[in-house]
Amino acid sequence: MKVANALIGSPVERVEDPRFLRGRGCYVGDIDRVGQVHAVIVRSPVAHGLLRGIDGAAALQAPGVHAVITARDLGPAVPVIPLRLQPLPQLDLFRQPMLANEKIRYVGEPVAVIVADSPALAEDALELMELDIEALPTVTGRDAAQAGDSVLFEAHGSNIAIEWRAVRGDAAAAFATAYYTRRETFRVQRHAALFLEPRGFVAEWDEAAQKLTVWGAAKVAFANRTILAGAMKLSEQQIEMVEVDVGGGFGSRGEFYPEDFLIPFAARHLNRPVKWIEDRREHLLAANHAREIECDVEIAVTKEGRILALRGHSWADIGAYIRTNGSIAPRNTAQFMSGPYAIENIQLTTSSITTNKTPTGTYRGPGRFEGDFVRERLIDLAAKDLGIDRVEMRRRNLVSIGQMPYPLATMTPYESVTELDSGDNHALFERCLQEFGWAEKVKQQGKLVDGRYRGVSIACFIEGGAAGPSEDARIVLQTDGAYCVYVGSASVGQGIETIMAQIAGDALEVPLERIRVRHGSTSDVAAGFGSFHSRATVMGGSAIVLAAEKLKEKIRAAAASALGCAAAEVTLDSQIARALSGGEIPVAALADAPIEAAATFHNKKYTYAYGSVAAHVAVDPKTGHVAVLDIASTKDVGRMINPATLKGQSVGAIVQGLGGALLEHLVYDQDGQLLTGTLADYLLPTADDFPNIHATVLEREPSPNNPLGAKGAGEGEIIPIGGLIANAVAEALADFGVEPMELPLSPPRVWRMITAARKT
């Protein structure tokens, strides 16, 4: 079906903005319920040990304390967090209990909950808790994990939880006969999403109605409700998850954490509303970590620079447990390492390794950032060795438009087959070179200008979007003639109220002002799948398109009835229903009682937005500082709903990527203690760091997989940044023969590479 294009494609100003600009947003921290009390989580100070005892007696006596909840209070079997994605039975034993009960596996692991009259009083009581933990040797890196002297899960017997395999064609044969091969080991550091609003919940139990309300839902409220219901032994109908304003997610907020259970549990246990807001120190320890991986990968190439194969093994340091989506990044690293390039032979495996560190999960472009770092570096290394221009080498290997749809590697276990849906990689690549001004800037390559070495590079990416299985939408024509759109998609700050309103407005042929969007809460639609894997616009938007069609049919039927004609004779035009034979009635007048329609959009095929990013850097050889002089990106999203918000995603993603390439690092010591526990230690990009970024977003090749023709587009540009910056630094320091293999490219690391190179 065709959707009109009056609002879609227009950079409409966001309807969310006025309340945010006035300080009248409502985030979970702004919610207070009558009679509420406050929770604080007691967390293990030890990384690995046997939990011999918890003594909360003194804490319980502290002023204002109502309860100290430990695993004993959770029942005979402590509930565990299930795997939401890739739920393989062999991963069951790695699931995290809601509270530690026998063993501690990471610093920050929840061991108890203190509930008191205020957060300050609860924190005071925290000092009085006594934990008896018999320390065990810690496992903090790949070597210790593989050696297996100390094992996190005795029942499993090793620290290798699972191995993911990505296979395509015959890599062995390709390597056996390849003209050129190169093998290197790459490392990406542990870092994380660090959304600005800390996590939190307010939970309230209504004893009379036997109903639970939880504010602070995000990302996948319906899935979380299912998990919560199971853990609390309630039916889903007894639980309402309410999504309010959400201060960023990036894949990390909204997955089910222990607190998602503990706070509602406390509310029911005490029969009082319980509020918990995470603090930043806690956030750095408790919210999903990401990205840490070591990759031993080799590339096989023909004499002309055609990439024949990628082969290798990676070790993903996944932390102490596998939570809801802890499998995604490791498997993605393998499956998507080929990116937008036509690589026919692939054999990549990833081992997920358990260590005594915070558990990991998805963070924008999960596994893709890591895989792209490896691949883009290998391409540049190969090009250099073969004497082929790096730009030309990419041209020769990008999947061409004629090759679409292009199959990627097949993943096992939990078999998954996917293909690039549509796209003109070459056009985006050339456009990026042009936007960036490559021809001029490449002349600076390797030159010393004002004491700094200049380098340029370009990298290409794909972004998987529109994960299924489905999404629900419900549209109600209200008695006042306005439309209320309910959709199962979740807000993470991306402008959902506006985007969905634009889609609904065009689908209904109604102006934006007539539309209100409600999203994410379980009371809005029957089922919802939320916002992850860049799916909201495609999935929620397409569901809205379908629901709008159904609603228009119902409106036509109502008009036909009122006008005394057949439904087929009715046209809807600017909110007036007209019969062919004459006669008209305002649509609003048809809604004596609300008229509503609901629809589900099902999807099995991912979309792939794609594009290129180019960078110009200046490296100070004495301090090792890498200045990013400018960045230009291009991305094709198939169909743009709102170019302004889309571009906003691009710029934001690029800056996050630069943080990952240059600044951010979650550092542990040998004892599993997190050394970077404050925002003074964990370095986030600031306004001063990367002032020149130009993002171009295009709609060229629609996705054939949904009625909007859109591709999910919330993550893409972060994906190539690691490889991009590392390549640019290598180019800048070509005289020294410096080849970065590890992120972040902090000043001390860059300096070390230069110093080492000088010595040889």
Next chain:
Amino acid sequence: MKFPLFDYACPTSLAEAVALLHDRRDEAMVLAGGQSLMPLLAFRLAMPRLLVDLKNIPGLDTIRIGAGGVGLGARVRWCDIEENAELPTAHPLLAAAIRHVAHYQIRNRGTVGGSIALADPAAEMPGIAVTCDAEIAVTGNAGARVVKAADFFLGPMATCLAPDEIITQIRLPPWPRGRRWAFEEFARRRGDFALAGIALFYDLEPNGDVANAHIGVIGASDRPHRLMAAEKAINGAVLDAAAIAAAADAASSAVDPMADHHAPADYRRALVATLVERALARAAK
């Protein structure tokens, strides 16, 4: 990260403040701008039972510029220094260094005295104090005294202050016209604590020789200190490339850098050399 329990006192005289600090000397701390103290309380790394706020004590917040030099009241804020029209001429090194302190909002409350009392080895103000032979005026239960900056800082976050002593003023010697100076710092991002920093000045003899060189380092040792060997390398001759190189080399040998997750020791050592080179090159222009 809510603050721990404490009482709060807001005395209106120095004597009253000192008395409070003396009476409760094991558990009282001074509160000025709070920009370094409050984060410590938020993390419960410090658990004072009494905060003594200096804000109502008169006479601690003036900037005095005169023949005797520059006097900074302990409660002078970074923004006061930035906004003082005379200081860029009266003490350009101070003015330049302060531009690197933290961020806009911090600078509206953070104080000179607070920074000196905190004694973070990477902080600019202690570095300026030591480099410029500042004197720190202090009042405590035992009376008033003046401590030379070189004697004031004992180690990371450690000073010679007694628990009941309050810094009242930092005095910088007069700054002659024609003096050469530079401040060079390297931090990961603007406003971060320096991985290392150099504050320096020297005077020129009529024949162009360098004299009275003062080169101070921050961030690369357990406290700010002068680099005597580097000063020696440039005193008594014209400042040329060879002298700069010698000074840089001497500087890197004269520091004993800490290693932490931000930077290893050898990096800091090399950084000190680089910053001395750059600072001297800039001063010479």
Next chain:
Amino acid sequence: MLVTVTVNDEAVTVDVAPRLSLADFLRDNLRLTGTHLGCEHGVCGACTVIVDGRAVRSCLMLAVQADGQSIVTVEGLSEDAGLTPLQAAFRKHHALQCGFCTPGMITTAHALLSEEPDAGADRVREVLSGNICRCTGYIPIVEAVLEARAAYLDKQGAP
């Protein structure tokens, strides 16, 4: 302890515990929840308010320290109907996504432009470097603040 402050032009006297931060005082006692807590240790800037004309981190101030002072929060920089020029510029340039850092950006930008309505891009970036945003990448925020200068220059009378 009794504390008397003027908040958004309204005088209030409240009895508060000494350890109550100014941020929590505004949010919990006065229900002005526009001021946000992103870190509670003075780094992220989401809690920025204006005290006696200067932008400060309210998580690093005690309510009792604000006695006798005048405070402006993001709510006090808003109008009942419509958006101020600064807010409109933010909206126009898509300078906010999740909105959590936004109140701190608004108060900081307002404080800056009130004193320096001709601030250049470098100065704006320097000042905003004390406010973390994880969503926008800062570029549109800087653009918005630069655009808003016109309104502050007007207020002052053209220089």
